[in-house]
Amino acid sequence: MIRKEINRISEVGKALISVEGNPGVGLNHVVELLDAQSSQSLSFAKAINIGEDSTRLQVFNGTQGLSTKTKIRMHEIPLTAGFSHNMLGRSFDGVGEVSDEGPQVIFEKQLSTRLDTLNPTVRLVPKQVLWTGIPMIDVFNTLVKSQKIPIFASPTEPYNRLLSQIAQGAQADVIIFAGIGLKFDEYHYFKKQLSQSGNIGKTIMFSHLAGESQIKGLMLPDVALSVAREFADEGKDVLVLLTDMTNWSNILRNVANYQDMIPSLQGYPGSLYSELARRYEVAADIDGAGSVTIIGATTLESLEDPVPDNTGYITEGQFFLENGKLKLARSLSRLKQQVNGNTRNDHRAIMTAMASLLADAEKAHEAAEVGAANDAFSQKLLRYRSDFIDKVEEPFGDSIDLESALDMCWDILRKHFEATETGLSKKLIEQYWNK
Amino acid sequence: MTTLNNKRTGKLISIQDSLVKAHFLGHVIMGETAEIFVDGKLLQAEVLQIFPDPTNSDAGIVEMQVFEDLTGARIGDPVEFHGEPLSVLLGPGLLTSIWDGLQNPLYKLGEQDAYLKPGMHAPALDEEKLWDFTPDVQVGDEVRGGDAIGYVIEGRFDHKILVPFNLGKCRVESIIQKSRVNITGQVAVVIDAHNKTHELKLVFLQPVKSPIPFKERTIPNKAISTGVRVIDLLAPVGYGGTIGNPGPFGAGKTVMQHTLCKHALADIIIMAACGERAGEAVEVFKDFAKLKDPSTGENLMNRMCIFGNTSSMPVAAREASVYIALTVGEYYRYQGYNVILLADSTSRWAQALRERSGRQGDIPGPEAFPMDIPDQIKGMYQRAGVDSGTGGSLSFIGTVSPAGGNFQEPVTQATMDATGGFWGLSQDRADAKKYPAIDPLAYTGSVYDGFISWKDRRKILGTLEEANGIDQTISTIGLKKVPVDKYVLYQKGQTIDFCILQQDAFHEMDACTRPDRLAILNEAVQKLIDTPINFSSNGMEDEELKELIKTRFDELRQWWKDWNSSAGNEEQIATLGKKIEQFISQEEYAL
Incomplete structure (x- = not known):
């Protein structure tokens, strides 16, 4: 198939480019950016704002090196995530490309990353305990399969250590690690922990390191959650670790800012709640299939910050980590009543x-x-x-x-x-x- | 209203998230709905703003919000306008239904796919089901909008078949005999004053932003038994009343909503799960379906319907979902039933308006909410009320999710202004796991008459206030400085808090307290407040005496709590009064 190519870039910004006129691209569809001379692929980009005079695109690999001469090739499809059972044990970047030294993965299928809402009637009321061996969780805030729950902690707390401890004990068929804006040592820590606990064979890591392209970080949860959902649809119990959603929200804020959107609180776009909810709501116990449980990390300075505040309204409780302790007063598992009565x-x-x-x-x-x-x-x-x-x-x-x-x-x-x-x-x- | 025979169409010229602009020819009506053809799918939209073309009176640009995901939409995609504002289908079969925010039945959509995808639709009400229709009018009778032409039986309800509210005076031209009909079949034909014929069915469409009128609006004067002690005693809600229920996350709004669903005495409960967690709505329709309706003993779902526009569903439909739910509530009020609408959460509804106005580029008000948000909130709560003309009522209980738990934010403030009562959930009480975490001393109150006299209500509140003051003193200057009589008062306040205000929503008996039991509790509380208690000091030091007082009150509280969760028969219930008398006289008691 010959794909249409144009070169009418009118503006190259921080993570976005604008194209003059209407290139005929669909909303959220992907285009490929090619070097003007060599036609070598530079990056992919997604159409987010389409008008008759101008179209805005988010560039996955960042805009460094692009020029107004860069060519644009249409792909006529929204962003998809590759899926294969061979992904287990491997590492990928925010758009699902192999990021470890292993061989290329042949994908069995391409998944939509739109994260359509699961029909509520297909959800089961969650009733299965996830024991952790941690008294503050098991006795006071019992965790339930399909729960979505973040760890709230200041950036200096050992939240990743806690996340990894919960993950190691949890009875899941597949563990999806989704790291956004990670420091290298955090990435390394998780990889080591998961290897040592013998869980690496059932783990897929999606990682975005601090300093890498923002748009790849922004896409990462959608790609990781689409893959998680596919395993759950196959009947697997999947545990997703999202860390750190404050980093993700900050990218969202940056990109909204590049688009000149009217900020609501502390510069975050008015859609912050809906955007977070769209990701966390992937957690579900699905009738006739498996489940997705999401444990996230949300770093914060204050509980009133927009990210933890919105998150708290979306998730089914939170674990509050302070001075290395899980604090009873601020922690809550909303689903505990489903399981702690019997x-x-x-x-x-x-x-x-x-x-x-x-x-x-x-x-x-x-x-x-x-x-x-x-x-x-x-x-x-x-x-x-x-x-x-x-x-x-x-x-x-x-x-x-x-x-x-x-x-x-x-x-x-x-x-x-x-x-x-x-x-x-x-x-x-x-x-x-x-x- | 102008009806147009020729199709009016347009073409997209700009697309951003859920907001689009389109060129149109002919004319467009503010608020009308439209469909956009994207990739072979029909997506529903609503007109928000119209900009006429100054050079061509027959064209212009229209701005619309789209209720479904627009992925794949392109410039030039065609738009077709419907001429009708956003409407809800009213008729038999509403009860027990579970819809998305736009009245698509979720179980029917579930037959198409496990996921909700753009362009998926299904008829709002079951079109196959046959209803036993009994006519109430005859050919030649005069009827007008809102009049009943007959009825069907919906569960335990007589469901009147109404002439659509937009019709004026009409004459019945024909009506079917008593028979079984479905909602698509014609039941009557009426002719209006302009000699225009209208075909009537069991159902009709009602625009959601035009309230269904009252026959005779009066003020709420009868309290609803919610089963929640702190509410029924200190901040009651009347049938037809309005309540704002704000609280930071984790303070117990959801459990409160679920408790009301289970225990509030009403004919019908409508839940608008607006931008909240899907799991909570699911718990209601899957688990509550097994519970019994407190007033009839029937299955609880028989008195409910649910609009589930949960947090990950398209944001534009969130605004619609609350209006749709309100209109269904008004419809049943008009039928003469007591309806409670639970909207969770009105903040998400307000945020949907904020997202939209931000995209439209409106000048933002406080915290970027639209400037007119207080008026919109008031307008929404105003649709609740009592109709003595029909004998029905619509009560509106809206949760508010203030950003950062700060009650000074615009939506909470506007809600306080708009409602007759307020149930403020407190973070401190929730942290101390004192549930329900309604703090009777802060952001809580009600203008409605309740189950106890205003004097008694004031007295309980007064005691709690004083006890709270003493509590502050204890924590700032220490127990030693507090005189013994004040300490007794403090313990009385603690007892009211522990034994009355706190209630275990998950305990079969404790979860729900009805007015008869409430009266017994109130009698005990009033006696405890009114009567001085002489703890014989026997020459004890004050500190020793305070310890004794605490021990005695601890015993009373433990006993009372056990009573709350165990006293079932008359004899057991009567022990409370005796216990209090013995406690006051400080005789040895062995109950």
Whole structure:
């Protein structure tokens, strides 16, 4: 097939180019940019804004080296992602091209990256626990297959370590790693961890390193999630690790800015919520097929920043990492009620009682800082708080199963309180207090 | 309205996300819908703005928002205008339905593909199903828009078949006998004052931005039993009332919506899942379908319909989905039923307007929202209300998702201005897992009469306020400085909080408290507040005494909490009053 070629580039910007007139390209369709003399392929680009007088395109490899003489070849299709079972164990870039030293992958098929919404009627109400061996997750914020949940952390926290720890223990058939704006050592860390845990054979890595073309980073989640979805449609349980979605949102902000879009909050486009939701909503337990679970990382300075704020409204809870601890107060798994009612009969009650006491303890802690926590109960609360942080909020360490974790919780309560001070029902106290 | 026989068409001249511009010939009507032909698919759109061509009165440029993904659209793609504004199909079969934001039934679409793809459509209501139609008028009778010409049975409801609201005075020319008909069959023919004939079916289309009128609008004066204690006691909602329910993420808006779905006493509940998580809507129609309607014992879905325009669906349809849901609510109100519309979330709806106005290049208002967003929000809530002419009501409970949990942002502020009540969810209470996290002392209140007197309501709030003040004192200067009587008051406040305000939405019995039980609780609370309690000090030091007081209250609270989740029969329920009396007199109690 002979593809139409034109050369009417009227503007070369930071990640975008404009073409004079209407080249006849469809919205979101891909074009190829070719060197004017040699016709060598320089990059692909996607049409994002089409008018009679001018058309804007996002350039995948960046605009360095392009000129107004660069030729444009039409491809008449939207961006697709190559799919093959041979992708397992391999590394790819943001548009799905091989990025490791291995041989080329022969793709079995090309997938649409449009991320169409799954018909809600095809979704199952998620009911299968994903145990992690981390008490703060298993007891207090149980993770459920098909959940979408980010780790909120400041950029200096070991969020990638936590992400990788959860991934290693998780029962998934396929792990899709999607890294955007990664530092090289982070990329290397994940690769090493996944290799060491023996999971590399069921892992596909899509990586975009900091400093590489922004548009490739922007595309990466769509390509990775399309591949994840294809495995799920085949019946596999897929775990997707998205790190770090703040980097991704910042690229989105940059590109919106290059397009002169009216910013809403802190320069982000008004569509930030919809754009994030479109990616996270790929998580699903599909009737008659497999599932996609998404654990993301969202770095933040403040919870009120637009990215964590919008993310929190989209995802089914969040894990909050602070000073290397998973904090109970700010963490939440919205799906836990689906599964924690039929574990052990004290599970929910322990969760509520300990959380409520911890909230009181936080108040006592604040009071103590101004020397106002001198009464006996406040002192109890303070000792409880420090024990809780050490034992329950610690995410790194040996894996603990639910039974043992719950027993540990009773031990902590018994050590610091009278039974009636816990707010637990008489029935449970009788069953467990003197166990 | 002008109806045009000749097709009016246009061609695309600009495409950006969901916003397009097209050249047109002839004329275009503001707000009318259109279809765009892209790659062999028909995509639905709505006219937003018209710019006439100054040199040719028969042409111009029209700006439209498109409700579906435009991938593949090109300059020159043809547009066809419909002449009708965005409308919803009203008639039997609405209940138990689950649609997307544009009234495409999701189960029907699911038969075509597991994914929602651009250009996929299906009839809004089942066209095969036969309904037993019973006529109520005869040939020659005079009818007008809104009058019933007969009825069908929809589940447990008499569903009146109405003359479309846009018709004036008409005469019945023909009407079918009592028989079984589907929604595409003709049931009557009427002739209007201009001698024009209109064919009537069981269904008709109603423009979603023109409210269905009230027969006789009155103010809400009867409270809805929601089963949620903090609401029914301190911030009740009346039938026909409006409530804003703001909260940062994780504060429990979703659980609140689900609780209302399950327990609020109403004939019909409409859920507009507007830009929220798909999983939550799915939980409602898959899991709730197995639950029982509290007023009838029937399957809960029989009183519901759901518009699921979830967060990853096209943003332009989000705005439409709320208006469509409102119109369905008004329709059932007109039929004489009590309807509750739950819209989750109105912030996503407002954001859809923001995205659109940003693309249109409008000058942004605060936080880039359109300048007129407060008026649009007010206009939306105003469509709720009581109709004493029909005996029906439409209550509107909208969640608000303020950016950064900051209630000063434009949508929360405009909602406070627009609604009769406010249920403010607090981050602090949610962090302490004190659910429902409605903070009765902040951003919470209601103008509606409830199940207890205003005096009692004020007294509970007063106690909570005072207890909160003492709490602040304790945490700033320490417990030692607080006098014993104040400490008792503080413990009373804590008890009301723990035993009344906090409620376990997942516990079979505790999740829902009906007015009779609420009255018993209120009696106990009022007695606890009113009566001074003499803890005999026996010469104890104040600090020792405070410890004793705390222990006693801890015991009471544990007992009371057990009562909440276990006292079922009359005898068990009566123990609360006795317990409180014994507690007040501080006799040894062995209940």
